[in-house]
Amino acid sequence: MVREIIKIDEELCNGCGDCVTSCAEGAIQIIDGKAKLVSETYCDGLGACIGDCPTGALTIEEREADEFDEEAVEQHLGGMKEKQKIEDIVSRAMGHKPAGGHGHAPAHGGGGCPGSMSRMFEQAPDRDPAADELAPALSRLGNWPVQLMLAPINAPCFAGADLLISADCAPFAHANFHGEFIKGKTVLIGCPKLDDSGHYQDKLTRIFGTNSVKSVEVLFMEVPCCFGLASLVQSAIADSGRQIPLKHTKIGVRGDVVESGEA
Numbered sequence: 001m002v003r004e005i006i007k008i009d010e011e012l013c014n015g016c017g018d019c020v021t022s023c024a025e026g027a028i029q030i031i032d033g034k035a036k037l038v039s040e041t042y043c044d045g046l047g048a049c050i051g052d053c054p055t056g057a058l059t060i061e062e063r064e065a066d067e068f069d070e071e072a073v074e075q076h077l078g079g080m081k082e083k084q085k086i087e088d089i090v091s092r093a094m095g096h097k098p099a100g101g102h103g104h105a106p107a108h109g110g111g112g113c114p115g116s117m118s119r120m121f122e123q124a125p126d127r128d129p130a131a132d133e134l135a136p137a138l139s140r141l142g143n144w145p146v147q148l149m150l151a152p153i154n155a156p157c158f159a160g161a162d163l164l165i166s167a168d169c170a171p172f173a174h175a176n177f178h179g180e181f182i183k184g185k186t187v188l189i190g191c192p193k194l195d196d197s198g199h200y201q202d203k204l205t206r207i208f209g210t211n212s213v214k215s216v217e218v219l220f221m222e223v224p225c226c227f228g229l230a231s232l233v234q235s236a237i238a239d240s241g242r243q244i245p246l247k248h249t250k251i252g253v254r255g256d257v258v259e260s261g262e263a
């Protein structure tokens with residue numbers, strides 16, 4: 001359908017995030033330092049964000065766009081409220097006042113813990129090992145946050161993602177974690193023993209159900225308690241009703257790959 005919808009001029013945008021907090025629908029997020037429309041279905045086209053932009057980067061245009069979907073917005077905001085609760089817990093733990101307040105405005109970046117704002121970035125390119133023998137290793141990480149507890153359900157990095165879900169200990173044990181496992185992947189980490197695995201399973205079910213995740217690889221340690229991560233991911237995929245290829249990779253406590261294959 002042709003309708004009115006927000007237009008963002010990235011040349012003018014300075015990434016201040018004021019539009020994120022002024023959009024009641026959570027339609028805008030800061031990605032790679034620029035405001036981006038997360039989904040056309042979240043934007044009602046009324047332009048509540050425009051007046052808060054200090055650089056004039058926001059205008060309303062009329063164009064072909066998906067219809068505004070109030071139900072999708074509700075779902076989206078539900079995920080953001082959950083994130084806000086977690087951010088408040090983190091803020092309290094850090095001795096800060098929680099972002100709190102009512103409504104959902106601070107839930108997506110402006111008022112909460114800035115460390116858990118959803119971000120995506122370019123992964124480092126392949127290196128020529130012969131030419132770069134002495135060059136420092138580069139990070140392959142392409143998304144933030146990586147903690148499963150903090151990741152928003154609708155984070156843009158989940159769209160069409162090959163997802164790596166790693167036990168907390170695996171990157172410390174496996175020396176070439178970045179080189180072998182992260183390239184081209186969206187990364188989440190968690191501990192099935194110390195974290196709330198029931199919450200993780202519910203959250204992953206919602207992530208799989210809401211986003212078009214292409215594949216999942218679970219990296220877990222050989223110690224028996226860590227297999228819980230593989231189990232909860234498998235259950236979450238089943239509960240989501242999606243058919244998502246799943247791979248298990250078991251890492252030894254000395255960092256070796258003990259076994260790896262389709263689950």
Ligand code: SF4
Pocket residue numbers: 008012013014015016017018019020034035052053054055056057058
């Ligand atoms: S308020 Fe304007 S300048 Fe700030 S992030 Fe949004 S679009 Fe960019």
Ligand code: SF4
Pocket residue numbers: 167168169170190191192193194221223225226
């Ligand atoms: S379950 Fe054990 S091995 Fe696995 S991430 Fe937690 S502490 Fe580490």
